[in-house]
Amino acid sequence: MTAQTTIRQTAEATPQDFAHVRDWVFDLDNTLYPRHSNLFSQIDVRMTEFVADFLSLPPDEARIIQKDFYRRYGTTLRGLMQEHDVDPDAFLQYVHDIDYSWLDPDAALGDEIKALPGRKFIFTNGDRGHAERAARQLGILDHFEDIFDLVAAGLVPKPASETYDKFMGLHRVEASRAVMFEDLARNLVVPKALGMQTVLIVPHNLEETFGDIWEHEGREGEHIDYVTDDLKTFLRSIR
Structure with missing residues (x-):
């Protein structure tokens, strides 16, 4: 294509x-x-950081859990809510604190x-x-x-x-x-x-x-x- x-x-x-x-x-x-704007890559990185901090895990282990939740629950947040009772507002605020100037x-x-x-x-x-x-x-x-x-x-x-x-x-x-x-x-x-x-x-x-x-x-x-x-x-x- x-x-x-x-x-x-x-x-x-x-x-x-x-x-x-x-x-x-x-x-x-x-x-x-x-x-190809790569805007979502910023969110992806911040989700890994949040999971690592919230679950007290090294980044590589946190990323495995993040992606597992994403696949099984539709979003990483849904998995954190179902299995760890995370505050959704705290998660959403953290992961969307990004630089939007990456978008033209x-x-x-x-x-x-x-x-x-x-x-x-x-x-x-x-x-x-x-x-x-x-x-x-x-x-x-x-x-x-x-x-x-x-x-x-x-x-x-x-x-x-x-x-x-x-x-x-x-x-x-x-x-x-x-x-x-x-x-x-x-x-x-x-x-x-x-x-x-x-x-x-x-x-x-x-x-x-x-x-x-x-x-x-x-x-x-x-x-x-x-x-x-x-x-x-x-x-x-x-x-």
């Missing part, structure tokens, strides 16, 4: 494929901003999002403050109807089905008229089952490391309608 390539599982995306969509739902991290403002992406017909939402496993700061740095914050964050989800992260139900109920989203954009294939299983269209965002030009191997499991699954490494170009092509 080249940087200019946008592929679908069965056919090219067309404006007609999305003519019915009125609710556009976007994950934040490594979706609205590109993975993207006015062209903002133009494409603004032009989409209907409502636009950010649906993230991070907290609202993090989403607002990242979206503001990108220059796209004002184009969204609302941000549904981990706190609004009752601290139960994607891919839990109850979290999607809560989001859709709160905002009265009709699944058959909605599409979700995500960088983790497993987080698109429930939206597809509910009747939403799904778009998987992969690293730019497929040159970036995916991270943990399991993170890209399911990329060829039937629950993925479209795959793109360039969100801005994809939105332009369907508009």
Whole structure:
């Protein structure tokens, strides 16, 4: 796949494929901003630091636990809450204390999002403050109807089905008229089952490391309608 390539599982995306969509739902991290910005790497490091300090472990052992929780519970925080009764506010405040200047403002992406017909939402496993700061740095914050964050989800992260139900109920989203954009294939299983269209965002030009191997499991699954490494170009092509 080249940087200019946008592929679908069965056919090219067309404006007609999305003519019915009125609710556009976007994950934040490594979706609205590109993975190669490395912004999330700052959060990743701070999560390891938090786990190491909280559990009094050396960094290498803390990182193993951090990643194990992430895989089994959806987020490291959920694992810490379930197994160690951590204060979620302390965790979220610590891990999101990062430098947002790593993100380059993207006015062209903002133009494409603004032009989409209907409502636009950010649906993230991070907290609202993090989403607002990242979206503001990108220059796209004002184009969204609302941000549904981990706190609004009752601290139960994607891919839990109850979290999607809560989001859709709160905002009265009709699944058959909605599409979700995500960088983790497993987080698109429930939206597809509910009747939403799904778009998987992969690293730019497929040159970036995916991270943990399991993170890209399911990329060829039937629950993925479209795959793109360039969100801005994809939105332009369907508009």
